[in-house]
Amino acid sequence: MKKIKILTLLIILFTLCGCYNYRELNELSIVSAIGIDKAKNGNIKVTIQVISSKKESSDSSQSNTNAKFITYESTDKTVQEAIRKVILSSPKRLFATQMQILVISEECAKEGITKYIDFFTRDPEIQMKFLTLISKNTTANNILTTLTPLETINSTNIRESLKTNTKYLGIGYEITFEDIINNLLNDKIEVSIPSVVIINENKNSDSTKNLEKVKNIADSKISSIAVFKNKKLIGYLTEQESIAYSFILNNIENTIITTKCSKNGLVSSEITTSKTKISNNKNNISIKVVGNANVNESSCNINLNSKKEIKKLRSEIEKNIKNNIKKTLTKVQKKYKSDIFGLEDIIYKNDPKYYKSIKNWDKFYQKINFNISVKIETLEKGNTLYTPERK
């Protein structure tokens, strides 16, 4: 009797654990990136970049020039419908869990991004950790079809570029899709997203011929920050302003500041650490940046062993960062009238009583005064003690 019971249970278990979600890897198309454009008839055009699972040729010289990804394009009224229709041309089911980037075209972003991104928040298969970018002066389709020379899969190229940029330059910053959703849900902060452009765009940029060149190679490049107001793209910061923006948001890990040291001489210093604190006293916002720097290059006859010279150089760097921040704040405040810095959120969280007294934020925002202070605590000289010119 006991044996029959165990047998019955085993049979039931085998029938029930039958893996409804059973999927073989070779039956899936691994999606690495999705691009969203506006089609001519007002529909949505979706470009899906899928990692190629074709067998490599045994001839190594041939395999190097083969594209390691393919793109599918589909157009329909909604993102979901367009993505689903890719099935018509793809023999495998799309699997977007490992998606690396989402590129939204400038045209769509100008219209407002919310209607294009809702799908990605609802699908449980999609991890919201992928990076999001705006395609500047080009379409998302062009971005995703350009073959890049250093990374075989161009979405990896863009993702890694953005990561390296965040770490060493600060023009863009890594913003995940989840961060964007968080900002969109918060009515006290405007969205800002890094952009991506194509350099040397040509008719062969989507063919392996592009990889055979040594110069003028079409390639994707991380560009400056796209500014949004009411969830719509309204403009871009310049590269210097993007760095200043990263300073304000405390996103700077490393960056280069170049200052004048003589009439024609320049000093390039690397900011090695930086920390920004924003606080408010009614409509006075104070931004305090504290960091350390390292002199990396100098074309002047300056004595880096002299305390006076170091102090002067430090003060030049501080002035440079301060002016850059001020310029950026003024531009965003006066020209774009967009609160991408989340100042409303800062006042709301730090001084809720005062926040309640603000009747019209847009008017109030225009009256905000900024007190910026930048302090470079230490300035290192790198490997050398003086410049060759001085010797």
Add this chain to the structure above:
Amino acid sequence: MKNKISMMQLFSLNIFIIISSFFGIGIYNVFKSAKTDAWISIINTTILSFIIFFLIIYIANYKKNLTIGEKVIHLYGKKMGTIINVLLILFVASTSISLIFNLGHFIVTQFLSETPVIAIEIIFSIAIIYINIKGLETISRTSLILFFISLIFVIFSILGLLPNIEINNYKPILEFGYKKTINGGIRIFLLNFVPLFLTLIIPKNQIKNKEKYNKYTLLSYLLGCIIILIITLVTLGNLGINLTKLYQYPEYIVLKRIEIFNFIDRIENLISMQWIFGLFIIISFCVYNINTLIKPNNKSKLLPIIILFAITLTTNLLFKNITIFNYYTYYIAPIIRICFLILIIIIALSIKIKKILKS
């Protein structure tokens, strides 16, 4: 009395009752009502939980060899007692239907999107029926084992998430005053602490070292409160209020952010087993409750099957989607729990009156 359970096993059952109702249900309620002050609500709940503590201690000390069902019959006679027991059964059933839906819905939405929910429910039902046929000792022993595993997962997840906490996510504090935090506190009290009465199905004499009953019960309440307080703080600190309110299972979503030493990541599915363990134990305990209330010392193997079948069927008929479920947990479930709390208070008062009359 045969098949005694240890104090530690009861302790683990108490913790599971408090925690498992928090997942997907309690957290949704507390953040919806108290927003960034949800953690203050949990502190309010801790204070309120003393009401439950004293009531349970008081009822448990009356006729220590009887289950709650038998105590009711003893207090009110067979006719009236049976009516009250039916009400108790309905309460336990209402708790278990929400838990079984939560379990199935969580697995389907997060892991197995193409699997019919009924398949998941059947698999769990087999295990639930099995440990119910084996009896209370097996349920409590399983609970203790799973409690230690869950505790390791809880500690691991907290350690993994602590570095990512953003203090600004807790601000502003008390923006809407105390009213909303009290509302949130009452909701958590009703949803997570009132079901602690399920433990009254275990006669005090069936517990080893029963002299430590009060101490262990109080400690389990406090530990339960601390765990849900930490879960609330860690979830809010990591996700912020907007994302926390966006998801049905923010405690699960936040686990995706765990990254320890830059190489231990994407472990959310493993760590979220703690919720599945908790839900499994409490559903099993609910079935045991109904089983014992219907037929004390029942040896029949058919009754747990019928009970679970009825619960699963009701769940699937009642909750067609998550919107209905959320409406139920936010508006209807607290009312059911209030009614039940009143019933328990009446039972406690009846015991008091009986004692006075006797003396």
